[in-house]
Amino acid sequence: MARSRGRDRGRDTAHGIRAGIHRRSLLLGGAALGAWGAAGCGRVAGADAKDGGNLLERLRHQGAVRLGIAGEIPFGYIDRDGEFTGEAPEIAKVVFQRLGVERVQPVPTEFASLIPGLRAQQFDVVSAGMYITPERCQQVIFSDPDYRMRDAFIVAKGNPKNLHDYRDIVRTGAKLASGTAYAQIGYAVAAGVKESEITVLPDQLAGLLAVEQGRVDVFAGTTVTVHNVVRQTHSGKAEATEPFQATVDGKPDVGAGGFAFRPAETRLRDAFNSELRAMKKSGELLRVVRPFGFTEAEMTDLTAEELCAS
Incomplete structure (x- = not known):
C-alpha cells in the first residue's frame, strides 16, 4: 500500500523535466541515491526495549539520524543538485534539530x-x-500523521472515458495502472476492479508515460503526486482529474501518512510527536510542506491511534 503520495524547479523543455524526475526515481536509482545511502548502510545496536528505548540519546550522541526513503516525489528524494529533500525529510530536518540531532542522512x-x-x-x-494503516501498525509504531490525502487520476487529455473515481473504472472497463505498493491498488480492488487486471508501474512518471502512450487509460495516485507530475512535465497529452475520496465498504477511507519507528522506540516517537504538534499549532508545518504542493486541505489533526484502530 502506498504512500504515494513533488516539486520541481523546472527545465527548459518537457524532456528535460522528465529526465530530472527520472533521476530522482528510486527504481532507476543511480549514483546520487547510492552515494547518499552509503553513509548509512551499517546496522545499529538494537534499542533498549525498557522505558521506551534509548535511540534518541544515541542519535544525539552520534549527531545524525538515518532516514529510510523511497525516492518518491514529493515525499522524499534527491534533487538534481544532489540535495536530500521532500515533504517528509524537510519536516524531519526541523524536528530532529530541535531534538538535538543535527544531521539527517537518507x-x-x-x-x-x-x-x-x-x-x-x-x-x-x-x-x-x-x-498509517492497521496492518502496518502491527509491525511499527507511527507518529501522528503530518498530512491526509485524497486520490486523483492521470487520464488522457479531455478525459475521454469520463473517469472521476474507481467506480467509473469498473463501469467503463478502463485499463488501470498504479504504482508499486500504492494504496490505490487496494482502493480499486475494493471498488470492484480485478487486481489481476491492474498494471503495476514503478512510479507516477511511468504512469504518466503509460497514459500518454495509450498503454493504459488511467493511472491512480494521491492528488499531490498526480497533479505535480502532470504540471512538472507540462504534458500535452494527459491531465490530472479533480481529487476524490476513496471508499472501502461504502465508507470514506482516510489516507494519512506519518513517520514510522521500531516498536520499542516509544520515547523517540513521543518526542517527535511533541515537536510535530507544535509545528501544526503554529502553522509552521504547512509552511514547510507547501513548496511540495501541499495545501491547507492536506493538513490534519488525526492521530496515529485513530488511524491504527480504523
Whole structure:
C-alpha cells in the first residue's frame, strides 16, 4: 500500500523535466541515491526495549539520524543538485534539530522494503510519507500523521472515458495502472476492479508515460503526486482529474501518512510527536510542506491511534 503520495524547479523543455524526475526515481536509482545511502548502510545496536528505548540519546550522541526513503516525489528524494529533500525529510530536518540531532542522512530503498529495512535496523526512521494503516501498525509504531490525502487520476487529455473515481473504472472497463505498493491498488480492488487486471508501474512518471502512450487509460495516485507530475512535465497529452475520496465498504477511507519507528522506540516517537504538534499549532508545518504542493486541505489533526484502530 502506498504512500504515494513533488516539486520541481523546472527545465527548459518537457524532456528535460522528465529526465530530472527520472533521476530522482528510486527504481532507476543511480549514483546520487547510492552515494547518499552509503553513509548509512551499517546496522545499529538494537534499542533498549525498557522505558521506551534509548535511540534518541544515541542519535544525539552520534549527531545524525538515518532516514529510510523511497525516492518518491514529493515525499522524499534527491534533487538534481544532489540535495536530500521532500515533504517528509524537510519536516524531519526541523524536528530532529530541535531534538538535538543535527544531521539527517537518507538511506534509499524500495517502498515495499521500508518496514523490513526499519525492523532490520538498516535505518532509524521511515521518512517517506507512509500511510498509517492497521496492518502496518502491527509491525511499527507511527507518529501522528503530518498530512491526509485524497486520490486523483492521470487520464488522457479531455478525459475521454469520463473517469472521476474507481467506480467509473469498473463501469467503463478502463485499463488501470498504479504504482508499486500504492494504496490505490487496494482502493480499486475494493471498488470492484480485478487486481489481476491492474498494471503495476514503478512510479507516477511511468504512469504518466503509460497514459500518454495509450498503454493504459488511467493511472491512480494521491492528488499531490498526480497533479505535480502532470504540471512538472507540462504534458500535452494527459491531465490530472479533480481529487476524490476513496471508499472501502461504502465508507470514506482516510489516507494519512506519518513517520514510522521500531516498536520499542516509544520515547523517540513521543518526542517527535511533541515537536510535530507544535509545528501544526503554529502553522509552521504547512509552511514547510507547501513548496511540495501541499495545501491547507492536506493538513490534519488525526492521530496515529485513530488511524491504527480504523
